[in-house]
Amino acid sequence: MKFILSEEQMLFRHTVREFLEKECTPEIARSGFNRERWAQLAQLGAVGLAAPADEGGLGLGEVDLVLLLEEAGRAALPDPLIETSMVAIPLLREAEANDLLLEAADGDVVMSVGLAGSRYVTYATDADVLLLQLGGAMFALQRDDVKLQLMPSIDMARPVFRVEWLSEAGTKIGEGADLVEAAFDRAVLGAAAQLLGIAQRCVEMAADYAKERHQFGKPIGSFQAIKHKLADALLMVEFARPVVYRAAASIAEVSHHRERDVSMAKVYAGRAAKRATRAALQTLGAIGYTQEHDLHIWMKRSWSLEAAWGTSDFHRDRIADEVMG
Amino acid sequence: MDLNFTPEEEAFRVKARAWLEGNAPAPMESMDTPDGFEQHRDWEEHLYEHGWAAVSWPREFGGRDATLIEWLIFEEEYYRVGAPRRLNQNGLFLLGPVLLEYGTKEQKERYLPKIVSAEEIWCQGWSEPNAGSDLASLTSKATRDGDEWVLTGQKTWCSRGVYADWMFGLFRSDPSSERHKGLSYILVPLESPGVTVRPIAQIDGEPGFAEVFLDNVRVPVANTLGPEGEGWQIAMSTAGFERGVALRSPGRFMASADRLVSSYMAREHLVSPSLRNDVINSWMEVEAYRLYTFWSVSRKLAGGTIGAEASLNKVWWSEMDVRLHDTALRLLGEDATLPLGDEHWLDGFLFSLAGPIYAGTNEIQRNIIAERVLGLPRS
Known part of the structure; x- marks a missing residue:
């Protein structure tokens, strides 16, 4: 038992954080997907992290992906990293679709996914190729093969679409319950990792504000009402983190508890994000309820990710079915 | 990152389990009654004679040089067989570690062995x-x-x-x-x-x-x-350890969570379906506590320290324990306040209520978290 990140993993996380602090400032995070940044992310190795080293990737595993996505959440990065790096590339690797894998890992082809467990496809107009589930099989479609309808989501930097297949178009990539269920669980874990990063960022944002903002002649962070609120938010974040990392290990090791562990990651990261965003909003007060402050970017992302790939209630039921089954 | 136990750790578990399954005592009276006290002391002596009283302590003071991970494994196995709470927990988990760190040679030799043997409470x-x-x-x-x-x-x-x-x-x-x-x-x-x-x-x-x-x-x-x-500095080092893993390792809560799930499943058709969510929430809280403990102990073993983070730990286990027992009593319905049956939920409920108070109230812990982890100004 050695439940700890390696030096390389911590260094990798640090590199990603530095990159995103520069290239994904809150102003940029509001504006949506950007292909130049995507190319830079690919160059950094972030996009093709899970692709084999001889297919343009780094050959790294789920824990590394989770660290990447945690940072993406922290920066509110408006790019389809869950869809491409976490779901599509491992799926293409599994299905041995090597040409597409290489292009995706290089950052040349942006991907999104539509899974049966989800009504919508994210970033569909930014993606070059959509991997869509039909029954127990996955198909690759070009954007022209489908009709897209942008939905009016409150989180416009993470656009969601209704997708209609126009014809019999599309190439079957692979099939089988193992393939599609694993893809879904990867998406769930990706959302959990981003929610964790969002939660962490919101606690820090609130703590920073509480140190600066004065009322009654003191920083509001000196009042216990604020201290305890933020302590509770941090508690949720710190206890969600090992839950999320363990879920990554469960996918990596093909654990027979994979579904349970991934669901618990979503429930815990979702809970941490909810607690942290609410605590941050209450600490910031009226300014947090505006678009002049950046908090709303993270709040909205937390809502859209909470709703994506199974709500906390869906996942709690999945856990209960295993634990009590 | 490796969440699997090593072959040595697995072997330790097998050994501990075999001994505990062969030696677990019958249920005892409360350790705060004269008879219960003697029963608990006999059990402690038995543990000591077989080298299981303080597994992570050095052999020269009555331990068996187990690693912290092995100690956590021992605790899981200990409570899995329904063994009782430790009579000399103040000596074992609060004073002992401080003696090991700050005590003179004479003090260690004088006090530690008699803590392990429960000769001195x-x-x-x-x-x-x-x-x-x-x-x-x-x-x-x-x-x-x-x-x-x-x-x-x-x-x-x-x-x-x-x-x-x-x-x-x-x-x-x-x-x-x-x-x-x-x-x-x-x-x-x-x-x-x-x-x-x-x-x-x-x-x-x-x-x-x-x-x-x-x-x-x-x-x-x-x-x-x-x-x-x-x-003060020395006392706070005890407090850190007490709030941290030493006093309340996950093992006892894991056993409680398993009993809660069994209790629920035995009554599933008699109780409100709304209890299902509370039961699974408690199961998850305990599982999260187990993971968090391995996460922080691994960091400590890699040379890190458990500082103010120990306060996070204390708030978590104490409030988790109250919620778990609260749910258990709701499963019992009208029998909640009657100390009936062999599940002993009422005793556990009463004990859980003390958790947010002792070892530093949770209000103090939240102040510590806010000031020392988040860096908020002191009042």
């Missing part, structure tokens, strides 16, 4: 009638007289103080000092002249607490643990 003498959460306002005094301390004052809420042989306490040894400075950590034999122990009935009616009055009690200066006047 310890209680904690920190709180006073007017010093609870504000512990640094304590006024019990230690006045130097040659080679002796003369102790006067009053300690309270000493768990198991009625049955204890010794007390480790904090005393103001520098009369001109204030707050956290000038306190000394002193080991007091409770049979000393001038000591009066008054039992206090806890919420279950048993004398689980004691008040300890000290009227010119003389103890050797050699009973000082660590440097004179630095008792």
Whole structure:
């Protein structure tokens, strides 16, 4: 038992954080997907992290992906990293679709996914190729093969679409319950990792504000009402983190508890994000309820990710079915 | 990152499980009753004789040199077979680690083996009638007289103080000092002249607490643990460990969570379906606590420290335990307040309610988290 990140993993996380602090400032995070940044992310190795080293990737595993996505959440990065790096590339690797894998890992082809467990496809107009589930099989479609309808989501930097297949178009990539269920669980874990990063960022944002903002002649962070609120938010974040990392290990090791562990990651990261965003909003007060402050970017992302790939209630039921089954 | 146990750790589990399954005692009375106390002490002696009383301590003091991970495994197995709470937990989990870190060679040899064997039971003498959460306002005094301390004052809420042989306490040894400075950590034999122990009935009616009055009690200066006047720092290192993994390892809660799930499943068709969510929430809280513990212990083993983060740990387990038992009582319906059956939920419920209070109230823990982890200004 050695439940700890390696030096390389911590260094990798640090590199990603530095990159995103520069290239994904809150102003940029509001504006949506950007292909130049995507190319830079690919160059950094972030996009093709899970692709084999001889297919343009780094050959790294789920824990590394989770660290990447945690940072993406922290920066509110408006790019389809869950869809491409976490779901599509491992799926293409599994299905041995090597040409597409290489292009995706290089950052040349942006991907999104539509899974049966989800009504919508994210970033569909930014993606070059959509991997869509039909029954127990996955198909690759070009954007022209489908009709897209942008939905009016409150989180416009993470656009969601209704997708209609126009014809019999599309190439079957692979099939089988193992393939599609694993893809879904990867998406769930990706959302959990981003929610964790969002939660962490919101606690820090609130703590920073509480140190600066004065009322009654003191920083509001000196009042216990604020201290305890933020302590509770941090508690949720710190206890969600090992839950999320363990879920990554469960996918990596093909654990027979994979579904349970991934669901618990979503429930815990979702809970941490909810607690942290609410605590941050209450600490910031009226300014947090505006678009002049950046908090709303993270709040909205937390809502859209909470709703994506199974709500906390869906996942709690999945856990209960295993634990009590 | 490797979440699997090593072959050595697995072998340790097999060995511990085999011994515990062959030796687990029948259910005992409360350790706060005279009969229950003796039953618990017999069990502790039995553990000691077979080398299972303090697995992570050095062999020379009665332990078996187990790693922290192995200790966590032992705790899981210990509570899995339904073995009782530890009688000498103050000595084993609070004083022992401090003795190992700050004690002189003589002190270690004198005290540690008798803690492991439960020959000497310890209680904690920190709180006073007017010093609870504000512990640094304590006024019990230690006045130097040659080679002796003369102790006067009053300690309270000493768990198991009625049955204890010794007390480790904090005393103001520098009369001109204030707050956290000038306190000394002193080991007091409770049979000393001038000591009066008054039992206090806890919420279950048993004398689980004691008040300890000290009227010119003389103890050797050699009973000082660590440097004179630095008792606060030493006490807080105990507090850190107490709030952290030592006092409440996941094992006991894992056993409770398993029992909760079984209790629920046995009554699934008799109780409201809304209980299902609470049961699974408790199961998840315990699982998260297990993971968080392995996460922080692994960091400690890799050379890191468990500092103010220990307060996160304490808030989590104590509030988790209350919720778990609250759910368990709701499963029992109208029988909730009747100490019936062999599930003992009511006892566990009462005990859980103390968790957010002892070892530093959760309000104090939240202040620590906010100030030392998040860096918020002091009030």
